[in-house]
Every structure is written in C-alpha cells, then in structure tokens.
Amino acid sequence: MTAALRFDPIRLPSECEQLRKEVRAFLAEEIAAGTFDPHKPNREDTDVPEFSRKVGARGWLGMTWPKKYGGHERSFLERYVVTEEMRVANAPTRRFFVADRQSGPVLLKYAPENIKMDILPRICRGEVCFAIGMSEPNSGSDLFAAKTRATKTDGGYLINGTKIWTSSAHIADYMIAIFRTSPPTKENRRHGLTQFLVKMKQPGIQVNPIGQITGQYEFNEVVFTDFFVPDDHVLGEIDGAWKQATSELAYERSGPERFLETYYVLTELVRAVGTNPDTRSAEGIGRLVAQVHTMRRMSVSVAGMLQAGKEPVVEASIVKDIGTVWEQQLPHRVRDLAAFVEETATNRETLEKQLDFAIKTAPKLTIQGGTTEVLRGIIARGLGLR
Amino acid sequence: MAESENIVAETAEKIFADLADAQTINRDNKGAWKAPLWQALTEAGLPLSWVPEDCGGSGASLAEGFSVLSAAGRFALAVPLAETMLAGWLLAQARITSPDGEMTVVPASPKDRITVNADGSLSGKARSVPFAKAAKHFAILASDAKGSLSIALVDAARCRIETGLGLGGDNSDTVTLDKVQPLTTKPAPKGFDQTRLMLMGGVARSLQIAGALESMLEISVRYSNERVAFEKKISKFQAVQHNLARLAGESAAALAAATSAADAIANATSFNDEVFLEAVAAKIRCAEAAEKGGGIAHQVHGAIGFTIEHILHRYSLRALAWRDDFGSESYWAVELGKLVARRGADELWPLVASR
Secondary structure, eight states, rough: OOOOOOOOOOOHHHHHHHHHHHHHHHHHHHHHHTTTOOOOOOOSSOOOHHHHHHHHHOOOSTTOGGGGTTTTOHHHHHHHHHHHHHTTOOOOHHHHHHIIIHHHHHHHSSHHHHHHHHHHHHHHTTTEEEEEEETTTTTOOOOOGOEEEEEETTTEEEEEEEEOEEEEEEEEEEEEEESSOOOOOSSOOTEEEEEEEEESSTTEEEEEEOOHHHHHHHEEEEEEEEEEEEEEEESSTTTTTTHHHTHHHHHSSSSSTTOOOOTTTHHHHHHOSSOOOOOOHHHHHHHHHHHHHHHHHHHHHHHHHHHTTOOOOOHHHHHHHHHHHHHHHHHHHHHHHTSSSOOTTTTTTHHHHHHHHHHHHHHHHHHSSHHHHHHHHHHHHHOOOO | OOHHHHHHHHHHHHHHHHOOOOOHHHHTTTTTTOOOOOOOOHHHTTTTSSSSGGGGOOOOOOOHHHHHHHHHTTTOOOOHHHHHHHHHHHHOOOOOOOOSSOEEEEOOOOOOEEOTTSSSSEEEEEEEETTTTTOOOEEEEEOTTTTOOEEEEEEEEGGGEEEEEEEEEEEEEEEEEEEOOOOOEEEOOOOOOOHHHHHHHHHHHHHHHHHHHHHHHHHHHHHHOEEETTTTTGSSSHHHHHHHHHHHHHHHHHHHHHHHHHHHHTTOOOOHHHHHHHHHHHHHHHHHHHHHHHHHHHHHHHHGGGGSSEEEEEEHHHHHHHSSSSSOOOHHHHHHHHHHHOOOOGGGGHHHHHH
C-alpha cells in the first residue's frame, strides 16, 4: 500500500486552547472597537497597519522563529490556531500575512545575517508588508518561463522586466522575487533563476494596480527599469532558486487560508435558517460541515508534519487542491440553500451581500498559489506517474 | 500509532494477505476460501477483539480494533469480521459473554426499532442487517415500553431472516423477531443509546471505505503504468494523471476523516457533540469519497474494470454498499445539520475547531 497518503489524526495540544481563547478575546475587542466588521469580507481596504502592529505586540507574528530575530519559538500548531481564528473572523491580515507565512521563513533560510537582523524583528512587530514576485506576463504558473533579467553590475544587480499578478505590491515594503540570472540549460530547464530581496518604493520600480472583478485592488503589475539590488540581497544560490521555491510551498499550500476563504457564508446561512431548519437545509448544512471538518483535520495534520520537521509537499498540494475547490464551490452550495431561507430572516440582506461577494471571489481561489492543474501534476509525480 | 496497535493490525493484514487475496476470492465462486479464513481470524482472536478477556474475548483496545478494520477495508473483506467485532463490543457494554462464531448487530439502521415485550421476549423488524444470514447469533439493542434500553444475545435460528443482497454482493438481510426469547438480556449502561451504536458502526464502515479507496488508488496507479493506449502508457496522459490525483485526494480525505473519528472515539471520555461531529462527518465524507473515488477508479480502468473477472468491483461496489449501513450519509447529514442549527451560527466554528 505505497500510494496512499497518510494524514495522522493530530490533536491540538492544550497550550493551543489557551491561545485560542486569547486570540478570540483580542478579536472580539477589535470588533467591538470598530477596527473591522466580521460580517463584511468585502471591505474596501484590507490593509490596516494599526491592527498589524497590535497583532505583532501580542506575539502572534513570527511565532515559530528564533527569539534572536524577534520570534517566539512556539509551535506550528500554535501558529495554526492564530491563523484560523483570524481567517474565520475575517480579520484584516493583508499587511502581515505573506511576510509571516512565507517571506520570513525564506529570509530565515537564505538571507545573510545582517538582513535577518534588520528585517525579521520588524516583521514580528507587524511593521512590514511583503509581496511575492513570481508570475510574469505570459508565465504565470510556468515559472521556468520567467524572463525578467538580473544583470551583474558593480556591487549588485540591475533588474529589467515586469512581474504581474503581484498581490499587495502597492502597499509592500519588500518583495521576494525570482529573476533570471542565466539562460536555462538544455539539460535543465529549471536552471538560471535566482531569488532576490527587493526593497520597494525606490527609483526604477513602478507599481500599476490591476482591478479585480470583485471591485477590489489587490493585484499589481510591477515594472523594473535598471533597478539596483545590492549583492547581499541575493537569497540562496545563484541560478538555483527553483528548488528553494518548491521546498517552501508546503507553508503556502496547506494552511487554514486554503479552505476557509469563503467560510463566512456558511456561518451566515446557519444564522438565516434558524434553530429549526427544514430537511433540505439541514442536510445541506450537515454535508458542508462534514466537509469543512474533514478539510480542517487534513490541514491540522499537515501542520503537525511541518512541526515534525517534514516537507510534506505532496500532502500540502492535496490539501490545497481539494481545499480550494471546496471553498470555491461553497458559495454556490450556500446559494442553493439560501433559496429556501424565510423572507423574515433578519440577516437575509447580509447573507445576500456576502454571497454576491463570495461568488465573485470564488474563481480566483483555485488559481492563486499554484493552479489546480499544477497541483495535480505535483500529486501525480508523488504517485509515481511522472 | 502505538506499537501494540501495529502488532494486532499486522497480524490481521498477514491473514488477509494469505487467505483473502482479492484475485483468489474473485475466481472462487463456490466460497471455499471462507472457512479457512474465518478459522484463522478466530485463532488470532480478531472477531472478538473488542470483548474483554473476562467476557470471552481478546481484550484489544478500541484503537487496535479500528486498525484491524482499516486493514479489512483495504482487502474489501467479505466475511462478517467488522459485524462480529461490533456485536461483541455491544454485548460487552452490558457485560454479556460473547459466544463463538459469526455475529452481527441488530438493528443496523437508525430508524429500525426492536421492542422488549412485557414477558422479556423481543419483537420487531430490522432491515439491511449485514451478514444476518451468516450469523449464528445477533447482538440486539432493544427498548421497552418506557424507553429503557436493553442489550440482548439472541440465537439467530429463532428469528425469521429474509435474504437480501447489498451492492457488493454481501448479504444484507431483513431480520424479523416475533416474541423471540433471548439467550441473555441485560440493561444497557447509563448513557448508552441507539445513536451511539449507529455511530460506532458508522465509524467501522468509514474505516472500511477509506481502506477500499486506498486499494482502489493503488490498483489504479498500477494499472495506469501497465496499460498502453495510443502508443503510450496511459499514466503519461495528463488527463489520466489529473484523475488519479483527484482519486488520491478523495482517498486521503476519507482516510483522514475516518482515522480522526476512530481516534476521537478511542480517546473519548464522554460522548459529546464534538465526538458526534467526528463520527458523523467521517460517515458523510467517506460515503462521498466512495462515490467520487470509485467513479475515477473505474474510469481509469476502462471496460476491463467493469468485468466480473477483474477485482476492481470487489472494492468499488463494497465501498458503495457500505455507505448505506448504520445510517446513510444523507440521514446523518440531516442530523448534523439539525445539531448545528440548534447550537446556533456563532457556535459552529467553536464546534469545528474544538479538536
């Protein structure tokens, strides 16, 4: 039985329960103070610097990182609890989320000491925002096709080219990006890409926002023209970014954000049907709850693998594949059931507004962070088919 | 997994591999494989895994027994091992000693009821009872006019059994009791109810479905690496790869849900809403995975997998059949939906995140 993938039934340890209470209490205070409205996922601006600093002050950023860099040396499971509570409450995490999940761990692994000492403590305080520069026009998920060049010059590199679909670039302080330092070789199409730390808001870089069908602005086009990056901003091996990038993907692909993105519509549906639902509504809700429970158990299990020091690339890809397909379908299934909600339900209007937004959001969920097709290719490789 | 859990599961797995190989069973339509298999299982003490030693069993833990059921699912085992284990477990709740031989539990559906009459005899009808025809004894949960629950050991020969066949070709029979005097009756322990019996059966079935999906994934991957079409192994076609990736996802989801539920029950100190969620969610999600995953396994195999000669149906049809036992996924979804609605919207996430 070699092909099957195990997801052991990890239970969150007791320290997580205390932490969960603290996070819920904090979020309740912020909601009461008007920092954000948990019932409105479609707010204009999800970037709230003051909220970010408060989360940092609570010790909930860089939770698993070494203390010498401002981290808290706590477990992946504790970090997991904070992430899922923030997500379920629709908290405005845009400013710190990418830095905490992904960019910080990349810096920890590949940045020189002076860069780590400078930037990591600021991430932990919730002061800096990161973007990830992977896709380019006509490349997208096909990272090998990236063309933006980094040309060696005195003391660093000159960058020329364009990144696209870069979330948060308009507010980011830094970007971790891959640029082409050599052409691919005949033997290895993956060769020639290098990871760089880019300081935003400098001359030679222009950020052009791209509107989304939800009415929000999160994506950007980022144009580099003779943009200078110093030598100590190279992250890891020259020409060897590919394996660095793939080994980090488990962080990006298995978290609670990969199945809870549209969860709010389920809560609102439960509110709308009331305490005595008809059979069809009860069945529909029951199935959706069984599905989200299963997704969560799988996601917690992968957090347990990360905590155990494993690199569960295939397992994380499975969680992202079925998790994002699920969160994409969820608003449509809730819409099916919302047809039977009584006219008198007091939250009917809220539910309708949320559904409208969630249905508009849904198409992107299976695209960002590696498309479904790319993930299924990775899973197929894990099954020994490629 | 604890080491002892491994030993019990490994013993079971070895017996299944030696005596319950799918190919051998599929060729033997006379059933000659059954007797030696059951004898080996009995000698290893597996049918009475969940019966304490002082009640005639082998006193394995719940977790050990669950791992046996996972392995049984991987072999699509077509003898009443899960049923006998459940029956022994039910009898042990009332400290009734288990007899030797095949048993099954009655009722096997949440809506069927068996009644205790004033004279202590039992009456009622239970549908779709797995392996009733093969069982020598029934472990029965029954209620009297006041609603008090009893657990009874009944001689199968005293009941009327109408043979039925489930999707997988295993017996799924109707059992009728007309004032049948049980061999033993004792009151059910405080807090025990029919829901608990159904959920225990449901988790057993979830583990079996997940096991069958693991095997379907394995044989589908193997087949795709052997079968050549359009001058290529079909495993090299992206469409086939993506289908197998989806099957891996369904198999993984079923296994995650089922093992999580088994772990929850094995470690439960009380049978609360959180344990209910685990057990019910496993039955619902595994049943959904059986439908989606089994469909993909057949698609990958093409026409050959639709033949009676091929072993695929042993897994796919049994996984589909197991959806119906101890409450179908739609039945439990309604119950779960009602529970969630009763608790209210703001209590949904705390329930999901409770473990």
